[in-house]
Amino acid sequence: MSAPDVVQDQQPQQRVKSSSAAGGPSVKANNVSKWFGDVVAVSQVSFVVGPGVTALLGPNGSGKTTLLKMLTGLTGPSTGTVTINDQVVRLSTDIYRLIGMVPEQETIYPFLTGYEFLRLNAVMQHSHDIDGDVIRALDQVEMRDAADRRIGEYSKGMRQRIKMAAALVHDPPFLFMDEPLSGLDPRQRVRAIELIRQLGDQGRVVIVSSHLLHEVQRFAEQVLVIVNGHLAASGSFRAIRDKIDEHARQILIVCSAPRRLGASLLETDQAISVRLDHSRQGGLIVESNDVRQLYLSIPKLARTLDVTLYEIRSLDDSLASVFSYVTEAVR
Amino acid sequence: MTGDRLPIFWLTARQFLDGRSIRVVALLAAVPVLLGIIEIIATGSDLQIRNMLGQSFNELTIPTLLPLIALILSSSALGNEISDRTLPYLVLKPWSRFKVICEKFGATVATGAIITVTFGFVVWLMLGAISSDLDGDLLLAIIVASALAIAAYSAAFTLLSLLLTRVLMAGLLYVLIWESLLARFIPGLRLLSIRHYAQSVYAHIIGDGSINIAQQSAMSTSLIVLAIVMLICLVLSWLRLQQMDLD
Numbered sequence: 014m015s016a017p018d019v020v021q022d023q024q025p026q027q028r029v030k031s032s033s034a035a036g037g038p039s040v041k042a043n044n045v046s047k048w049f050g051d052v053v054a055v056s057q058v059s060f061v062v063g064p065g066v067t068a069l070l071g072p073n074g075s076g077k078t079t080l081l082k083m084l085t086g087l088t089g090p091s092t093g094t095v096t097i098n099d100q101v102v103r104l105s106t107d108i109y110r111l112i113g114m115v116p117e118q119e120t121i122y123p124f125l126t127g128y129e130f131l132r133l134n135a136v137m138q139h140s141h142d143i144d145g146d147v148i149r150a151l152d153q154v155e156m157r158d159a160a161d162r163r164i165g166e167y168s169k170g171m172r173q174r175i176k177m178a179a180a181l182v183h184d185p186p187f188l189f190m191d192e193p194l195s196g197l198d199p200r201q202r203v204r205a206i207e208l209i210r211q212l213g214d215q216g217r218v219v220i221v222s223s224h225l226l227h228e229v230q231r232f233a234e235q236v237l238v239i240v241n242g243h244l245a246a247s248g249s250f251r252a253i254r255d256k257i258d259e260h261a262r263q264i265l266i267v268c269s270a271p272r273r274l275g276a277s278l279l280e281t282d283q284a285i286s287v288r289l290d291h292s293r294q295g296g297l298i299v300e301s302n303d304v305r306q307l308y309l310s311i312p313k314l315a316r317t318l319d320v321t322l323y324e325i326r327s328l329d330d331s332l333a334s335v336f337s338y339v340t341e342a343v344r
Numbered sequence: 345m346t347g348d349r350l351p352i353f354w355l356t357a358r359q360f361l362d363g364r365s366i367r368v369v370a371l372l373a374a375v376p377v378l379l380g381i382i383e384i385i386a387t388g389s390d391l392q393i394r395n396m397l398g399q400s401f402n403e404l405t406i407p408t409l410l411p412l413i414a415l416i417l418s419s420s421a422l423g424n425e426i427s428d429r430t431l432p433y434l435v436l437k438p439w440s441r442f443k444v445i446c447e448k449f450g451a452t453v454a455t456g457a458i459i460t461v462t463f464g465f466v467v468w469l470m471l472g473a474i475s476s477d478l479d480g481d482l483l484l485a486i487i488v489a490s491a492l493a494i495a496a497y498s499a500a501f502t503l504l505s506l507l508l509t510r511v512l513m514a515g516l517l518y519v520l521i522w523e524s525l526l527a528r529f530i531p532g533l534r535l536l537s538i539r540h541y542a543q544s545v546y547a548h549i550i551g552d553g554s555i556n557i558a559q560q561s562a563m564s565t566s567l568i569v570l571a572i573v574m575l576i577c578l579v580l581s582w583l584r585l586q587q588m589d590l591d
Contacts, residue, residue: 087432088589104586109438118429118591122355124362136351137437143348179433 038098038186038218039063040084045093047079047242054079056242057093062220066213068233068250069222076242077222078117078191084220085114085189097187110138113180117191119172123165127156127175130164131182138183150178153208169196177205181212188212188219194228206232264299264307265290267324271297274311274320281314283307295323352434352444356421356451365420369413369456373463376405380467384474393475394482395554397467401486402546402555405460406493407524407539413460414497415515417452423505423512429591442582449502449578456494461487485549493542496570499577500538506584534559538573541566 040062047055055076071077082088083095086102086109095102102108121130131147140146151157154174159167164175173196180188193209194202209232213219223229229236229250236253238246246253268274275287275297283303290296301307304327315322360366376397383396425431434444464486472478504518505511527537534540540557544566547555561569 082590085436087436087591089587106438106440109436112436114432114436116429116432120428120430121433122359122430124358125355133351133355134433134437136348137434137439139438 037063038216040187040218040220041094041096041099042080042084043094043096045080045083045090045095047076047083047088047091053242055083055090055239058239058242058244059093060237060244060247062218062235062237064213064216064218065235066209066219066221066233067235067237068229069220069237069239070226070229071222071224071239071245073224075224075239077224077239079242080239081189081191081220081222085112110183111185111187113183113185113188115173115176115180115188115190115193117195119169119196121164121172121176124163126161126163127151127167127171127178128160130175131160131178134179134182140183146182146184149184150182153181154178155204170198170201173197174201174205177208186217188217190219190221192222192224194223194225262301262304263328264301264304265324265326265328266297266299266311266322267293267295268297268315269295269321269323270318271295273318274315275299277314277318278307278310281307281310283310298328350447350450352439352447353451353454355434356448357455359424360417360420360451360455363420363424365416366455366459369416369459370463372409372413372416373459375409376400376467377463377470379404380470383471393471394478397471397478398482398550398554401464401489402543402557405464406489406542406546407528408519410456410460410490410493410542411497411501411515411519411523411538413456414452414494415501415512415519417456418498418501419505419511419515421448421452421505422502426505426590427509431590435585435590441585442578445502445578445581445585449498449581452498452502453491453495456498457491460490460494464490481550481552485546488549489542489546492545492567492570493538496538496542496573499574499581503577503581503584506581506588531559535561538570541569545570 042058042060045055045058046053058080069077069081079088083090084097084102086095086105089103097108097111100108125133128147128151131150132143135143135146135150148157151160154177156171156174156178159171164172167175173193177190177193180190190209194205197205206228209219209221213232213234221229221233233250236247236250237244238253266274271289275289278284278299279287283301283306284299285302286300288298290298299307308325311325312322314320379400380397383393422431425434435441465483468478468483468486500518501511501515504515508514522533523537523539527533527539540559541561543555543557544561545563547557547560548563548566
């Protein structure tokens with residue numbers, strides 16, 4: 014993905030403007046839809062993804078996992094095609110030499126040791142140096158010490174890491190990860206994010222699904238935003254953040270003198286409107302389209318007015334709200 | 345490493361060994377041993393022992409125990425892997441899905457056949473210790489018919505486990521209503537049951553007329569029909585696995 018566009022036009026086929034370098038590795042979804050009975054899970058999604066880390070971002074139930082399954086051929090699209098390096102994925106066996114997948118589900122064969130599980134994956138990938146590949150993958154996720162333990166005894170975080178190792182055992186140029194940070198403790202999360210970034214920097218095409226915006230911005234430069242099965246926006250993470258920042262957002266301030274602070278805020282450029290929050294003592298709700306500046310102004314004003322601040326927080330910084338900003342065209 | 349040539353075969357065999365299904369299968373396969381012990385306690389003549397063993401295999405093991413064993417193993421081999429969503433680890437590989445089916449099927453047949461043949465051999469040895477009438481033909485018939493029946497039933501249940509989510513329930517209905525009841529007593533339906541051809545092979549190998557099968561098919565016909573059933577079920581399983589949307 015080269016062009017950092019946020020695209021929300023009404024032509025699904027043209028939604029994604031970014032593309033990989035000519036001849037480079039790429040994943041293409043061309044007008045892909047998937048429905049289960051009357052339920053439309055994914056609707057007319059088109060994009061091209063090239064090397065680097067691309068996040069598939071969307072709230073729970075938005076169609077991310079279904080889309081990821083179509084990209085890997087686990088599920089066939091109802092209409093449209095998915096290709097990897099211009100080869101149709103579904104029902105192609107050879108393509109799986111190029112693909113590593115970290116599925117969302119936690120279940121792995123509990124009776125195998127971590128080593129045996131990776132060995133199984135290496136054998137099925139026709140690895141020429143099975144033991145070497147297994148050791149390399151174990152080291153990549155720092156699981157060598159636990160390799161001889163049965164997977165049934167692993168913690169959730171360890172299972173997540175051994176799944177990542179299994180996807181990496183044949184050193185694939187394409188990686189698909191469904192919520193790979195789920196279940197990891199903070200330290201493991203930092204390491205996993207580092208690993209994902211490294212994999213992208215090495216020129217692989219890495220597509221990672223997540224519903225956590227703050228998580229995504231730590232590893233992905235490019236984002237595909239999926240909402241209600243539609244591709245709502247795509248492009249660089251920064252462009253999407255800017256798009257979000259253009260919209261008015263609500264900030265809750267709890268302070269000792271909400272009327273005085275509210276009146277002063279209205280005199281600044283950052284506040285569009287203010288109103289008292291009667292549900293809590295000292296509550297004030299400020300609407301702003303320049304939240305960053307507002308956050309800087311509030312403490313200064315409070316000090317000047319001798320107002321004590323107890324709490325400042327965004328009321329609509331949840332992912333669902335963020336999506337609502339970038340998806341107006343879809344809705 | 346042994347698992348390197350047939351990784352899914354060995355994985356499935358280990359799945360069986362680790363799970364509960366193998367214990368249930370062993371219990372079912374032990375039923376003829378139990379009957380053998382009862383026969384020893386209440387023994388009459390040598391001829392009665394041979395008849396008892398021959399008839400119990402024909403009337404109980406082939407139509408009921410072997411399909412149940414095949415059903416339990418087949419549903420564990422693929423059905424459980426679909427329900428616990430581990431199948432993507434096998435199909436997202438440069439490994440043909442027909443190979444996946446064949447290795448799973450092979451592990452099912454090998455496990456089922458080893459267990460049933462072992463228990464059949466134990467019964468034969470037990471009864472042979474007190475009877476001079478038990479010969480090698482009976483043992484050979486038990487081994488060949490067990491292996492063939494397990495293979496044909498396993499192929500059918502492998503297909504069923506890819507078509508239905510409640511494969512155990514559907515399989516039980518098939519075993520108890522179709523194989524053990526309808527195809528046994530309704531003449532026209534006999535030719536549409538795996539049981540009939542397995543019994544025909546069994547009766548042919550014994551060859552002394554002690555086992556009477558209604559509308560008994562020729563040995564070659566029986567072998568061909570069983571082979572065709574296996575082949576059709578495996579090909580349909582492969583096609584089904586190709587088309588399935590996997591979680």
